[in-house]
Amino acid sequence: MVNKPGVGVHRSSPYSSWPDPLSMIQNSNTHDAVANLPADLPALFARADAAGAMPLLSFFTGAGFLDIGFAEAGFPAVWHNEIMEWFVRGYEFGMSKRPDTLAGTGWIECRESIAATGPNEIFEQAFQGGRAPGPFGIVGGPPCPDFSVGGKNRGQRGERGKLSEVYIDRILELNPAFFLFENVPGLLRTKKHRGFFDKIRSKAQQEYVTDVRILNALDYGVPQDRERVFFVGFERRWFKRKYGVAAMRACDAAASAGEYWFPWDTAREFDGAKAAFRWPATSPFRQTPLKSDGIPEELTVHGCMLGAAGEGLSALPNGKDAFNPYSQKFHEIDEGDDSRKSFKRLHRWRYSPAAAYGNNEVHLHPVEPRRLTVREAMRIQTVPDWYCLPPEMPLSHKFKTIGNGVPVKLARAVALAVRNVLTGGAF
Numbered sequence: 001m002v003n004k005p006g007v008g009v010h011r012s013s014p015y016s017s018w019p020d021p022l023s024m025i026q027n028s029n030t031h032d033a034v035a036n037l038p039a040d041l042p043a044l045f046a047r048a049d050a051a052g053a054m055p056l057l058s059f060f061t062g063a064g065f066l067d068i069g070f071a072e073a074g075f076p077a078v079w080h081n082e083i084m085e086w087f088v089r090g091y092e093f094g095m096s097k098r099p100d101t102l103a104g105t106g107w108i109e110c111r112e113s114i115a116a117t118g119p120n121e122i123f124e125q126a127f128q129g130g131r132a133p134g135p136f137g138i139v140g141g142p143p144c145p146d147f148s149v150g151g152k153n154r155g156q157r158g159e160r161g162k163l164s165e166v167y168i169d170r171i172l173e174l175n176p177a178f179f180l181f182e183n184v185p186g187l188l189r190t191k192k193h194r195g196f197f198d199k200i201r202s203k204a205q206q207e208y209v210t211d212v213r214i215l216n217a218l219d220y221g222v223p224q225d226r227e228r229v230f231f232v233g234f235e236r237r238w239f240k241r242k243y244g245v246a247a248m249r250a251c252d253a254a255a256s257a258g259e260y261w262f263p264w265d266t267a268r269e270f271d272g273a274k275a276a277f278r279w280p281a282t283s284p285f286r287q288t289p290l291k292s293d294g295i296p297e298e299l300t301v302h303g304c305m306l307g308a309a310g311e312g313l314s315a316l317p318n319g320k321d322a323f324n325p326y327s328q329k330f331h332e333i334d335e336g337d338d339s340r341k342s343f344k345r346l347h348r349w350r351y352s353p354a355a356a357y358g359n360n361e362v363h364l365h366p367v368e369p370r371r372l373t374v375r376e377a378m379r380i381q382t383v384p385d386w387y388c389l390p391p392e393m394p395l396s397h398k399f400k401t402i403g404n405g406v407p408v409k410l411a412r413a414v415a416l417a418v419r420n421v422l423t424g425g426a427f
Contacts, residue, residue, distance in 0.1 A: 045134040047103065048076060052423040053415075054177060057081075057126055059114060059140030059167060063090040063401045065383060066139060066182065067104065069411020073419055075137065076103035079126035081110040081117070086397040087404070093390040097317075115166050119173040135238070137418070138174065141182035141406065142167045168200045172207055177238050178418060179204075181231040182406060185214050188229055201231065208233030209251045211262035215410065218351055221269040222382050222407040223304045226354040230414055232262055234421060247427055266420045267413035273299060279350050282334040286367070289335065291349045301366055302348040304379040313375060317388035321374035323395055330369035346372075352380045355407075357399035377402045382409035 048055050051074030058067050061080040071077065082088050088108045095106040109125045110117055123130040142164040164183070171179045187193050197212075204210055210233040217226040240248050254261040270276065277296070283289040297303040305313060314320055329343050336347030345364040346352050355377060357363065363372050372380075374389065381402055389398050420426055 042133045044076060044078070044103070048074060049134070052419050054135050054137045054422065057122065057136060057138045057174070057176070059138065059170070060142055060163075061091055061108060062087050062141075062404050063389070064095060065381065065405030065408050066141065066411045068098075068102070068384065068387070069406065069408045069413075070139060070415040071102050071104050072408070072412045073415035075139075075415055075419075077139075078105055078136075079110065079122065080105065080108045081112075081114060081140075082108045083111055083113055086393060087401060090389050090393060090398075090401045093393075094387045097386050097388060099386060113163075114170055115163065119170060122170070122174060135177040137178045137180070138171055138176040139180040139182075140167060164196075165200050165203075168204055171204065171233075175207070175235065178232065178234045178422070179208070180414065180418070181229075183229045183231075185227045185229055188212070188214060197231075204233050205252075205255070208235055209239045209248055210234075210255060211251070211260055211264075213260055213262070213264050215264065215414075216274065217407045217410040218273045218299060219268050219270045220407075220410045220413040221298055222380075222409050223299050223301060224352045224355055224380050224407060225274060226407060226410075228406065228410070230264075232414075232418065242424060243427055261426075263417045263420045263426050266417035270296070270299070274351075280336060280347055282336040283347070285331065285333065285335050285345070285369075287335070289347070289349060295349060299351050300349050301346045301352055301380070304382075305376045306348055306367070309379070313379075314373070316375050316385055318374035318378065318398070321389075321395060321398060323371050330364060330371075333364060335366050355380050355403050357403040374398045374402065381405060382407045384408065 044055060053074035053076075056067070056070060056075050056077040056079075058064075058077040058080045061067060061077075061082040062084075064080075067077045067080070080091070082091065088111060092107050095104070098104075098106070110122070120130065123132070126132070164181075164187075167181065187197050201210060201212065210231065212229065212231040214227050214229050217224050217228070236248065239251075251261040273296075277294055277299075278292045279295065280289055280292060291297075291300075291302075303309055327343075333343055333345045335345055336350055338344035338346070338353045342360050342362045343364060344353055344362070346366045348366040352363070355363075357377065363377075364370070365372055365376070374395070375385075377399060378387070383402070383405075389401065393401075
């Protein structure tokens with residue numbers, strides 16, 4: 001059943017408990033989502049509320065890196081949407097390994113496009129009886145190639161680009177207490193895409209107090225130069241009850257002036273890290289460059305996969321998963337030379353370029369004549385070591401899955417900022 005926008009839509013909100021995902025992993029394309037739901041939804045709502053958070057509906061889940069970051073901050077995802085088969089398999093396998101302290105369902109409840117899945121159907125899949133026991137949030141990153149500078153640049157007319165507006169429509173129909181929309185910087189920096197973004201933001205602002213900002217993962221302790229757009233909104237009635245009319249109007253005024261009101265700096269660790277330190281340039285391969293004074297090791301490749309951080313790394317799941325073609329370039333490219341589109345060699349005392357491992361982009365190990373392993377790529381994305389991808393998953397899909405995700409540490413930082421607003425600490 002697909003609902004027309006705004007027709008027969010529940011104006012309520014969600015929470016849900018965490019069943020054992022090991023028994024739920026399936027290879028079929030459908031799940032009896034309602035039958036698989038735990039009975040005590042209010043208990044999970046209470047658990048999230050005690051953490052100052054809310055349960056989530058996760059759109060465009062991918063391999064779940066955004067969800068993991070939010071779960072670490074107390075936001076359990078109770079419903080997930082993903083249509084790419086290998087992303088589904090990666091998520092379900094990876095989440096089957098999660099620790100007991102990390103709440104959330106371990107499967108993808110909806111494997112259809114959100115363009116073909118209406119709000120009532122989503123509520124039925126997410127909550128028993130189709131009604132949520134309490135307030136919930138929505139998070140997701142619509143497919144970004146149509147807005148990416150390195151992509152096809154079709155914008156809102158692209159098949160994937162269209163889903164950004166569908167996502168906003170679903171948010172307005174489902175009426176969460178807050179939402180998060182994540183995408184590439186081209187959505188704001190490219191003129192024709194900015195017009196489209198302004199249009200969907202204007203639509204969301206009818207019901208939500210919003211803010212938007214481009215964040216660099218490096219500033220949040222991720223050893224990677226990766227910029228992403230984060231667009232957040234809080235339901236106006238909820239916001240007015242929490243902070244009052246004057247605060248709501250002040251936030252609207254800030255948005256109109258292009259200023260920020262959302263506490264983006266809640267968990268930011270560095271201020272402009274890319275320009276704040278004396279990062280090394282290049283060094284001849286297989287020499288031993290010195291670390292410049294003042295560079296935080298946690299922002300370097302060395303800090304996430306060499307030295308003490310590299311001990312036992314190859315013994316971890318996916319620790320030996322790597323392409324093994326031979327190329328003389330593996331021995332010739334200087335350490336830190338990431339100037340070309342492909343064959344970028346990382347520098348041990350510098351951050352990694354954006355972990356984008358598709359379209360023939362090859363990232364080389366800083367001190368060995370080879371490509372990165374899957375586990376090393378996950379370390380750069382700050383994915384916890386308990387998470388792993390299935391052995392039968394093709395290597396190309398493993399790297400694409402990793403590159404598609406939001407760095408977990410950045411996701412957690414944004415989640416903590418959301419929690420700051422929910423608990424009354426934003427003003």
